Amino acid sequence: MSIKSINAKAEKIGTIGSPSSTTEISLDVLGTATNKKLVGELAYFSFLQDGKDNYAMGQITEIQLRNQWLEDPTMRSLARQRGQVNPISGQQDTHLGQMTISAVFSDNGDDTYSPSILGTVPSTGTWVNLATNEFLDTILHQYKDEIFYLGKVFGSSPKLPMWFKHFDKGGAGEAYHIGIFGKTGSGKSVLAKMIMLAYSRNRNMAIFVIDPQGEFAKDCKGQTISNSFYLPLKELLKKNGKQVLVYNINDLVLDDKNLFKEILMQSKFFEKLTITHPAKKEIAINEILDKCNKSKIELKKLYEERVFNDIWRYLGEEHVQKIIFQSTEPRQRLKEAYTRINEDINELKNIYEKYWRPICLLFTNEVNSGREGAKTIGSLIYNQVFNESRSEKPVVIISLTKEQINIFWNERIQAMIIKRLLDLINYCAENKYKNNQSFNTLVIIDEAHRLAPREKIDDDIIASVKNTLKDAVRTTRKYGLGWMFISQTLSSLDKEIIDMLRIMFFGFGLALGTEFIALKELVGGDKNSLKLYQSFTDPHSAFDSNNKQYSFMSVGPVSPLSFSGSPLFFTAFNKVEDFLTANNLTIEYN
Numbered sequence: 001m002s003i004k005s006i007n008a009k010a011e012k013i014g015t016i017g018s019p020s021s022t023t024e025i026s027l028d029v030l031g032t033a034t035n036k037k038l039v040g041e042l043a044y045f046s047f048l049q050d051g052k053d054n055y056a057m058g059q060i061t062e063i064q065l066r067n068q069w070l071e072d073p074t075m076r077s078l079a080r081q082r083g084q085v086n087p088i089s090g091q092q093d094t095h096l097g098q099m100t101i102s103a104v105f106s107d108n109g110d111d112t113y114s115p116s117i118l119g120t121v122p123s124t125g126t127w128v129n130l131a132t133n134e135f136l137d138t139i140l141h142q143y144k145d146e147i148f149y150l151g152k153v154f155g156s157s158p159k160l161p162m163w164f165k166h167f168d169k170g171g172a173g174e175a176y177h178i179g180i181f182g183k184t185g186s187g188k189s190v191l192a193k194m195i196m197l198a199y200s201r202n203r204n205m206a207i208f209v210i211d212p213q214g215e216f217a218k219d220c221k222g223q224t225i226s227n228s229f230y231l232p233l234k235e236l237l238k239k240n241g242k243q244v245l246v247y248n249i250n251d252l253v254l255d256d257k258n259l260f261k262e263i264l265m266q267s268k269f270f271e272k273l274t275i276t277h278p279a280k281k282e283i284a285i286n287e288i289l290d291k292c293n294k295s296k297i298e299l300k301k302l303y304e305e306r307v308f309n310d311i312w313r314y315l316g317e318e319h320v321q322k323i324i325f326q327s328t329e330p331r332q333r334l335k336e337a338y339t340r341i342n343e344d345i346n347e348l349k350n351i352y353e354k355y356w357r358p359i360c361l362l363f364t365n366e367v368n369s370g371r372e373g374a375k376t377i378g379s380l381i382y383n384q385v386f387n388e389s390r391s392e393k394p395v396v397i398i399s400l401t402k403e404q405i406n407i408f409w410n411e412r413i414q415a416m417i418i419k420r421l422l423d424l425i426n427y428c429a430e431n432k433y434k435n436n437q438s439f440n441t442l443v444i445i446d447e448a449h450r451l452a453p454r455e456k457i458d459d460d461i462i463a464s465v466k467n468t469l470k471d472a473v474r475t476t477r478k479y480g481l482g483w484m485f486i487s488q489t490l491s492s493l494d495k496e497i498i499d500m501l502r503i504m505f506f507g508f509g510l511a512l513g514t515e516f517i518a519l520k521e522l523v524g525g526d527k528n529s530l531k532l533y534q535s536f537t538d539p540h541s542a543f544d545s546n547n548k549q550y551s552f553m554s555v556g557p558v559s560p561l562s563f564s565g566s567p568l569f570f571t572a573f574n575k576v577e578d579f580l581t582a583n584n585l586t587i588e589y590n
Contacts, residue, residue: 002138003053003055003107003113006134006135007129010129010130010135013027013043013129013130014027014097014127014128015028015030015124016123016124016126018124022101022120022121023101023118023566024099024100025045025058025100025101025121025128026096027043027060027097028124029094029096033095034095037155038060039062039532040153040154040155040156041130041156042057042059042153042158042160042561043131045129046126046127047122049119052106052108052109054104054106054116055104055113056103056104056118057101057103057105057561058099058102058566059102059154059532060099061098061099061100061529062098063095063096063098064095065093065094065096066093067093068094099128100528100529102562104116104117104118105139111141112142113139113140115560131153131158132157133159147162147163148161148201148583149573149583150191150194150195150198150570150572150573150579151552151572151573152570152573153570154569154570154571160568161561162554162558164195164198164558166202166440167441168204169438171202174477175442175477175479175482176482176502177473177482177483177485177500177501178195178442178482178484178501178502178503178504178505179485179487179493179503180192180485180486180504180505181487181490181504181506182488182507182509182510182552183507183509183510184488186507186550187572188505188507190229190572191505192446192484193219194572194579196209196233196442197585199442200236200240201240203241203392203393204391204393204440205393205440205441206386206393206395206396206440207242207395207442208398208441208443208444209395209396209397209444209446210421210444210446211399212400212401212414212446212450213401213446214248214399214400216233216399216446217246217248217399217401219234220237220246221234221246229574229576230576231576232587239585239587241392242395243394243395244394245396246396246399247375247380247396247399248400249401249407249409250371251374251375252374252375252376252417253300253365253374253375253376254377254420255376259363259420260285260299260363261285261289263359263362263412263413263416264281264288264359266410266412267359267408268355269355270284272351273337273341274330274334280325283324284324287314287315287320287324288315291311291314297310299360299364301364301366302360302363302364303357305352308356312348316338321334321335359408361407361408362407362408377420377424378424380396381424381425381428386428386439386441393440393441400414400418412462415459419465419468422472423468425441425443426481429441429476429480430479433479437480438479440480442483442484443483443484444486445484445486446486447486447487448469448487449488449493451466451469452465452469452470453493454495470497473496473501474496474500488509489510490519498518503556503557504554505553505554506533506553507536508537508538508539508551511534511536522555523567529567529569533567537549550571550574551570552569552570552572553569554567
């Protein structure tokens with residue numbers, strides 16, 4: 001059906017009123033539409049510009065009731081006494097709307113439409129119509145293969161078209177940094193998984209997920225606790241031609257001596273020998289590594305008890321203890337502690353099993369270690385993910401939850417692994433760029449506020465992760481390496497990172513205090529858009545799961561309807577079947 005025939009039978013809700021501008025249109029609402037829910041609705045009007053038919057679209061952000069007669073003080077007094085002033089009350093009411101223009105399309109005359117601008121304001125009385133799926137499909141039919149749907153227009157029935165282009169030539173041409181924000185339960189994790197599925201349609205694009213809580217990994221393994229919106233990620237990614245690689249800490253082997261030094265320094269191994277000062281610990285570790293170099297002992301062999309016994313004997317040698325402590329008193333204290341432990345077989349075995357072996361297991365995949373098949377981080381990045389021989393790039397999920405109790409683990413070690421992953425990813429991206437190639441990769445970081453908080457970090461390891469991320473968002477866009485940050489708040493994530501985000505989604509929970517101030521800055525102080533955002537309801541206030549509404553405000557070039565830069569509002573699908581059907585992802589799964 002042609003756009004003109006669709007336009008002829010479209011539902012009219014009002015006409016263009018005064019005053020109007022090229023960015024915001026005043027809407028005189030028809031009497032037949034005053035009892036309709038109009039706030040959030042996607043509307044459009046047609047107008048002639050440069051001899052061509054044009055169609056301008058936008059969302060209605062506010063409806064205002066005016067009655068000029070009742071604004072007179074005398075009439076107000078009568079209304080206060082009588083309640084109604086006939087025939088003024090109700091009869092002389094006018095409903096005025098505000099419509100923010102987000103996109104304009106020009107009719108090329110050959111059933112194709114190209115982006116345009118609202119270069120003039122149509123005359124008052126121009127009809128404003130409600131947009132429908134049929135209208136949007138017709139306007140965007142030449143882009144139908146790129147369109148992806150996350151939900152419907154806020155509080156309305158048409159699906160809001162979006163697109164998520166890869167970062168290489170033929171796509172966006174450069175990387176985008178993305179942010180998803182919202183309180184716990186606002187639907188941001190589900191939205192992130194939907195977006196990941198959208199990007200996974202690009203087979204030459206890699207997706208890398210750093211998953212501190214293991215949520216993405218559980219979904220891909222089918223281990224997620226049943227809820228109202230369970231996405232079968234593994235099956236859907238496979239349908240999109242993606243190989244899914246899920247690793248947890250038991251599958252990863254650290255491969256850097258500096259990491260071994262850092263981890264051993266923060267353990268209680270040396271404290272058992274009365275070596276507590278960081279500088280002295282570093283001297284002791286350097287002696288151990290020097291011993292390993294001379295004896296040709298590899299990192300992956302350190303977990304073995306015989307190797308531990310050799311190192312323990314070495315620490316008992318007098319010349320080694322003199323290197324660690326030059327002063328007599330602390331050296332005597334070290335000697336006494338060493339002798340006491342050495343004479344107690346159970347104590348020595350306890351130190352090996354409780355303090356030494358759990359650390360060394362992080363650095364091995366040897367047979368009999370219990371970690372056979374685990375991969376070094378370097379091997380994972382170079383061979384499994386970004387191998388040049390791969391014609392189709394995989395989806396890699398790194399779950400950093402502790403699942404094995406015999407491995408030494410804490411937040412600092414988690415940060416070290418993340419830092420190692422980030423460094424190697426950045427290194428690969430930079431090398432690609434030097435060879436005039438796009439890296440074409442999206443890295444998704446869940447719980448980003450824990451890795452890059454706004455406040456100053458005292459821990460140097462976690463601070464180094466934050467600095468790496470800050471540097472990455474400034475430099476990797478031209479490499480074709482984009483980052484997606486998922487965070488519960490705006491005020492807790494580092495401001496330099498937020499400033500570099502190109503596409504942002506804001507869910508429920510940011511309408512108060514410092515969060516709202518930060519949100520106001522990001523949307524340019526658009527009062528009507530902020531009012532519409534403040535109308536979002538808490539999804540958990542719904543009576544049942546079927547009525548939950550996960551509403552979002554999006555900012556940035558994420559939709560063919562938002563190239564003017566104005567925010568768009570949508571309600572994410574709350575039923576898996578609706579999401580799958582809208583995006584032709586229907587599969588059979590349990």
